[in-house]
Amino acid sequence: QVQLVESGGGLVQAGGSLRLSCAASGRTFSWYHMGWFRRAPGKEREFVAVISWTGGSTYYADSVVGRFTISRDNDNNTAYLQMNSLKPEDTALYYCAADRRDYGLTTVAYEYDYWGQGTQVTVSS
Numbered sequence: 001q002v003q004l005v006e007s008g009g010g011l012v013q014a015g016g017s018l019r020l021s022c023a024a025s026g027r028t029f030s031w032y033h034m035g036w037f038r039r040a041p042g043k044e045r046e047f048v049a050v051i052s053w054t055g056g057s058t059y060y061a062d063s064v065v066g067r068f069t070i071s072r073d074n075d076n077n078t079a080y081l082q083m084n085s086l087k088p089e090d091t092a093l094y095y096c097a098a099d100r101r102d103y104g105l106t107t108v109a110y111e112y113d114y115w116g117q118g119t120q121v122t123v124s125s
Helices: none
Strands: 002-007 010-013 018-026 033-039 046-051 058-060 068-073 078-083 092-099 119-124
Touching: 002 092, 018 033, 018 092, 018 119, 033 068, 033 078, 046 068, 046 078, 058 068, 078 092
Parallel strands: 010 119
Antiparallel strands: 002 018, 018 078, 033 046, 033 092, 046 058, 068 078, 092 119
16 A cells, blocks of 8 residues: 655746655555646546656656656655646646556556545636
8 A cells, every 4th residue: 555645736927837746655666657647626537747766767648748757756756747838727636646556557557556645726817
């Protein structure tokens, strides 16, 4: 089992920045690829970013490329999502998730093994 707890959400004006954190406990954090997803009101959950267990590979949704950066600190069992140039359409509940696989990275939510409870990000115009 892996327990994930997100933090760092809040209310920010358009153009501002936030840094989300995902603290992990339980099994070895470095075994898992870590992903970020979000669910906006009235919409389905969507992929945002993913990072490999070593941190050497990352992949982003087109909507956040150049604005968001995913990273991880395996010594402190934490993944991060730095969000810059925020837009009102980034408003959503943001979740981190852990994926235990031996190959590749996935953007598909149901392929992730563990999920946090989410942290709310609200961007005002």
